[in-house]
Amino acid sequence: MATLLEIVAFCDQRIRRTEIKDFDGAHNGLQIENNGSVKKIGAAVDAGQLPFEEAIAEGIDFLICHHGLFWTPPTPLTGANALKLRTAFDGNLAIYGAHLPLDCHPEIGNNALLAKELGFKTIDTFLNYEGNDMATVALAPSGGRGEISEKLKALFPESYQAIEYGSANPERIGILTGSGQSAVPHLLANDIDTLITGELRQHHFNMAQELGLNLYPCGHYATEVFGVKALAAEVAHKFHLEWQFIKQPCSL
Secondary structure, eight states: OEEHHHHHHHHHHHTTTTTSOOOTTOOOEEEEOOSSEESEEEEEEEOOHHHHHHHHHTTOOEEEEEEOSOOSSOOOOOHHHHHHHHHHHHTTOEEEEOSHHHHSOTTTSHHHHHHHHHTOOEEEEEEEETTEEEEEEEEOOTTHHHHHHHHHHHHOTTTOOOEEOSOSSOSEEEEEEEEOTTTGGGTGGGTOOEEEEEEOOTHHHHHHHHHTOEEEEOOTTGGGSHHHHHHHHHHHHHHTOEEEEOOOOOOO
16 A cells, blocks of 8 residues: 555655745645555645545545645634645545646646647746746647637637737747736747736736737636646556546636
8 A cells, every 4th residue: 555655755756846936835745644545546726625525525535736725824724724624634635735846847737738738839938937937838830829729619618718919820829827927928028929828817908909919818727637637647657546636617
């Protein structure tokens, strides 16, 4: 039987946990311990109450979450926070968080895997944060903006959105899953006029018009399912375990 410490060590190494600086307050790595052994791996985008309950019901005892439990200075463990932790402890559910390290990873990162899912070749990175680039650059397909749009509609039928004021035949596509607002001001400086991302703010509509950009916000949740799935699959393969993705009906 695989031990919790063995699996945590594998995950830490695979996502380069100590090498990738995350936002202040974000904690990557093991966040809640279980009894020390692992029988089934789970993956979820968010460390939320419903994913915890479903994971426990499915016999999962090690859950990899992209959005973990800890983001801000310490908060009281009362109300919803207390219930969530009690659920994990009572259900013997270990929680492992992997945020920015699982966004920018060149092989199992959300950006790289989204490009692969769309059939786009990655050629570069940009948007440096604390020594590491957070966003991916891919070659645009020969079918131009129309092909990009059709592929995104097929992959994200419930969350696809388009703001198209850029070239109908872009050459370089920026990809930043989750929140893409930090990338928008840096697109043109990197010869990019098309961005595939998860979510934007209202003022980015005006920026798209004024700067001549194609922006495709396709859902924060939907664009960040890839990394946790890939890491869970690798852990399961390495330690000969089952794994399961805990899907939530989130269109945001």
